Amino acid sequence: MELSTTFRKMETLIRRLQDQICDGLEAFEPIQKFQQDIWKREQGGGGWTRILSGGKTFEKAGVNISSIHGEMTTELAAQLRVEEGFFGACGLSLVVHPNSPKVPTIHMNVRYFETNEGRSWFGGGADLTPYYPYPKDFKEFHQTLQQTCNAVIPSSYQKFKETCDQYFTIKHRSEMRGIGGIFFDNLAGTEAKHADLVKSVVESFLPAYTPIVERRKDESFSEVDKIFQKIRRGRYVEFNLIYDRGTLFGLRSGGRIESIFMSLPPEVEFHYNWQPESGSPQEEMLSYYQPYDWING
Amino acid sequence: MELSTTFRKMETLIRRLQDQICDGLEAFEPIQKFQQDIWKREQGGGGWTRILSGGKTFEKAGVNISSIHGEMTTELAAQLRVEEGFFGACGLSLVVHPNSPKVPTIHMNVRYFETNEGRSWFGGGADLTPYYPYPKDFKEFHQTLQQTCNAVIPSSYQKFKETCDQYFTIKHRSEMRGIGGIFFDNLAGTEAKHADLVKSVVESFLPAYTPIVERRKDESFSEVDKIFQKIRRGRYVEFNLIYDRGTLFGLRSGGRIESIFMSLPPEVEFHYNWQPESGSPQEEMLSYYQPYDWING
Numbered sequence: 001m002e003l004s005t006t007f008r009k010m011e012t013l014i015r016r017l018q019d020q021i022c023d024g025l026e027a028f029e030p031i032q033k034f035q036q037d038i039w040k041r042e043q044g045g046g047g048w049t050r051i052l053s054g055g056k057t058f059e060k061a062g063v064n065i066s067s068i069h070g071e072m073t074t075e076l077a078a079q080l081r082v083e084e085g086f087f088g089a090c091g092l093s094l095v096v097h098p099n100s101p102k103v104p105t106i107h108m109n110v111r112y113f114e115t116n117e118g119r120s121w122f123g124g125g126a127d128l129t130p131y132y133p134y135p136k137d138f139k140e141f142h143q144t145l146q147q148t149c150n151a152v153i154p155s156s157y158q159k160f161k162e163t164c165d166q167y168f169t170i171k172h173r174s175e176m177r178g179i180g181g182i183f184f185d186n187l188a189g190t191e192a193k194h195a196d197l198v199k200s201v202v203e204s205f206l207p208a209y210t211p212i213v214e215r216r217k218d219e220s221f222s223e224v225d226k227i228f229q230k231i232r233r234g235r236y237v238e239f240n241l242i243y244d245r246g247t248l249f250g251l252r253s254g255g256r257i258e259s260i261f262m263s264l265p266p267e268v269e270f271h272y273n274w275q276p277e278s279g280s281p282q283e284e285m286l287s288y289y290q291p292y293d294w295i296n297g
Numbered sequence: 298m299e300l301s302t303t304f305r306k307m308e309t310l311i312r313r314l315q316d317q318i319c320d321g322l323e324a325f326e327p328i329q330k331f332q333q334d335i336w337k338r339e340q341g342g343g344g345w346t347r348i349l350s351g352g353k354t355f356e357k358a359g360v361n362i363s364s365i366h367g368e369m370t371t372e373l374a375a376q377l378r379v380e381e382g383f384f385g386a387c388g389l390s391l392v393v394h395p396n397s398p399k400v401p402t403i404h405m406n407v408r409y410f411e412t413n414e415g416r417s418w419f420g421g422g423a424d425l426t427p428y429y430p431y432p433k434d435f436k437e438f439h440q441t442l443q444q445t446c447n448a449v450i451p452s453s454y455q456k457f458k459e460t461c462d463q464y465f466t467i468k469h470r471s472e473m474r475g476i477g478g479i480f481f482d483n484l485a486g487t488e489a490k491h492a493d494l495v496k497s498v499v500e501s502f503l504p505a506y507t508p509i510v511e512r513r514k515d516e517s518f519s520e521v522d523k524i525f526q527k528i529r530r531g532r533y534v535e536f537n538l539i540y541d542r543g544t545l546f547g548l549r550s551g552g553r554i555e556s557i558f559m560s561l562p563p564e565v566e567f568h569y570n571w572q573p574e575s576g577s578p579q580e581e582m583l584s585y586y587q588p589y590d591w592i593n594g
Contacts, residue, residue, distance in 0.1 A: 051570075053568075060567075062569070237565075238558075242538050261535075261567065262569055270534075270558065271350075271563070273348075
């Protein structure tokens with residue numbers, strides 16, 4: 001079996017964007033740099049995992065790409081609802097956990113999947129997990145994503161935003177892990193506009209995120225702000241381990257465990273029945289972890 | 298529908314043992330006491346959640362009992378592989394996370410379930426999650442469980458120990474979360490010896506655990522010991538959120554989220570690709586997270 005031209009193009013794109021994004025994040029770091037681990041998957045393909053740990057701005061950042069292929073396991077075929085057979089999957093996945101609770105955690109992911117039956121699709125998304133109530137930042141983030149999506153596929157943002165609100169919900173708590181963003185899946189791999197969308201979304205990462213980092217990274221914060229960040233990171237863990245399809249796909253497709261779990265926050269706390277003080281920024285922030293139209297209010 | 302006499306007896310037993318265990322743990326705490334939250338389940342029943350936080354010896358300890366009943370949801374019936382209908386479930390679940398990495402985390406759980414079709418069963422288990430290599434402690438712990446189980450049901454320990462080794466395995470890492478213990482499920486609710494077993498297992502908690510706490514609680518430890526504890530607590534989180542049937546049962550049966558997640562460790566770290574130093578206690582400890590005959594070596 002051969003991987004398609006679309007697959008190879010996607011692979012080239014994400015390798016280039018991995019470099020670009022790592023450079024953009026390293027600009028905030030006087031000393032720490034991304035370290036790369038290259039891994040091979042026994043059944044075919046592998047990945048380039050890049051991690052920056054213990055930075056001045058970023059406590060843990062991972063910008064990973066993987067490109068795997070081979071025969072599907074029965075379990076994987078069942079999850080994807082396709083026939084067993086040869087498949088190829090490649091994607092870029094990034095998660096940034098800053099030190100400061102004033103700077104949000106961000107996640108972005110794009111992926112392409114194809115089977116030897118000729119089925120292929122793109123997926124992707126980005127979502128922001130802030131720990132401090134700066135509605136101005138949240139609106140800006142959504143505006144950048146809106147412009148990005150709608151420029152490639154008119155009016156697409158609204159649907160992707162609603163899908164994101166649903167996807168990143170921690171169902172047992174009826175709350176989102178953050179303030180949303182965009183999420184799309186099963187976009188036909190044969191349509192050029194979908195490849196363009198994926199490219200534009202990844203290219204929007206630095207413009208969507210770095211202005212917020214720049215604005216907030218040197219702000220002071222309190223001990224409660226920090227505890228709240230660690231508690232909300234606990235919710236991030238709950239979501240990723242219980243609901244995230246990307247994590248489950250990684251575990252089921254024989255991906256590299258350390259690369260899959262780079263998304264988990266570095267320091268996390270689980271408190272019993274923690275409640276915010278009345279009138280505190282934390283109480284305000286908690287009210288924002290629900291679907292909301294950040295652009296029109 | 299009525300709950301059976303067996304159900305009511307189990308409820309009485311676990312309420313008494315909750316008091317006894319909380320007293321036994323509080324003996325290590327000069328100041329902190331267990332705080333109780335009583336919760337009601339909308340569809341029937343509720344629970345008594347007791348949490349001790351920020352103690353001298355115990356960073357977070359939860360000793361919870363719950364007794365719920367009502368109509369099963371389709372999802373719950375599917376998980377349990379029974380017909381939909383009226384059910385009753387009660388149990389005691391405890392998790393203790395000590396401050397010191399020299400003192401192991403412990404978990405114990407017993408439960409009883411019955412349906413209006415006349416089906417009923419007991420389940421339970423206990424497992425130890427140490428962070429420092431003291432094989433003497435691990436052997437003692439298993440010996441106490443062996444004596445407890447075999448005194449009620451001859452030769453039962455061996456099977457329960459093997460089931461535990463399988464159950465508490467983090468499959469994606471091919472390692473156990475700790476050094477095992479015992480685990481049993483689907484023991485016919487109609488047999489008196491199974492009720493006796495459950496009683497004896499819970500009564501063995503203090504004799505199995507407190508001698509280890511007493512011996513290790515005041516030992517000094519290094520920064521690496523502490524980091525290793527937090528990293529292994531991360532594996533505990535991985536297990537509980539991805540594999541633990543008790544957690545999933547709680548989420549699916551409309552249990553109280555804060556009571557279910559009291560099992561999660563208070564402070565946790567997720568490091569990328571952490572490796573122990575060669576010849577370190579951590580390297581030795583890692584070799585013990587595999588099935589092993591602790592009694593006969």
